[in-house]
Amino acid sequence: MLALLHTSPVHVPVFDALRDREPPGLPLRHLVSEGLLARALADGPDAVARDIDRAVAGALAEGATAVLCTCSTIGGVAESRAPALGVPVVRVDRPMAAAAVAVAPGADRTATRIVVIAALAATVRPTVALIEDEAARSGRPVALTAVVADGAWKRFEDGDRAGYLAAIATAVEAVDDADVIVLAQASMAAAASRATTAVPVLSSPAPGLRAAAAAARPAAGHPS
DSSP states (O other): OEEEEESSTTHHHHHHHHHHHSSTTOOEEEEEOHHHHHHHHHHOGGGGHHHHHHHHHHHHHTTOOEEEEOOTTTHHHHHHTHHHHTSOEEETTHHHHHHHHHSOOOTTOSSEEEEEEESSHHHHHHHHHHHHHHHHHHTOOEEEEEEEOTTHHHHHHTTOHHHHHHHHHHHHHTOOSOSEEEEOSGGGGGGGGGSOOSSOEEOSHHHHHHHHHHHHHHHHTOOO
């Protein structure tokens, strides 16, 4: 069983649908804790380390063999809790970051130009740090730019999903000097298909779930 730690209920149907398409049959246990994001925004992501442990404890007791954190803001802290929790903890955006770093730069460039688009300003720093970490691991140079989609988070908080995705798509379409665009938050994924752009747009849910499923299955006795 894979435990998914969410900071918003909007992620639950997204990952259920992905599970049905990509690693079918893997049991998912959704854990929604909106207070984690609120506290991380107020006190910093490190403040929620023990709260993460408590949030997933029940799922681990029920047999979860890996955890997927779907929130980019607290993803780094969640990932660091793996030794304490005793199971693999995957941050949803790491596979996406690795894929972005692997994109070849333009013919006239030595560094891959990556534009990070976020809906929430607090997500920019951890996402940029993650991409820098993946670049250092691979030895590939990157040039990073970050953009906060104007008005997007307010629409998300208001429950205006269409307006939220439209604001993100507008930000994507404004990018004209990049080798790849990264959507920093899992909730932004559906905006990729709404934007008209020749630049590849990467989102985190599908690759993140694949990585977490791979981490969960060997311990659960499923075929790799």
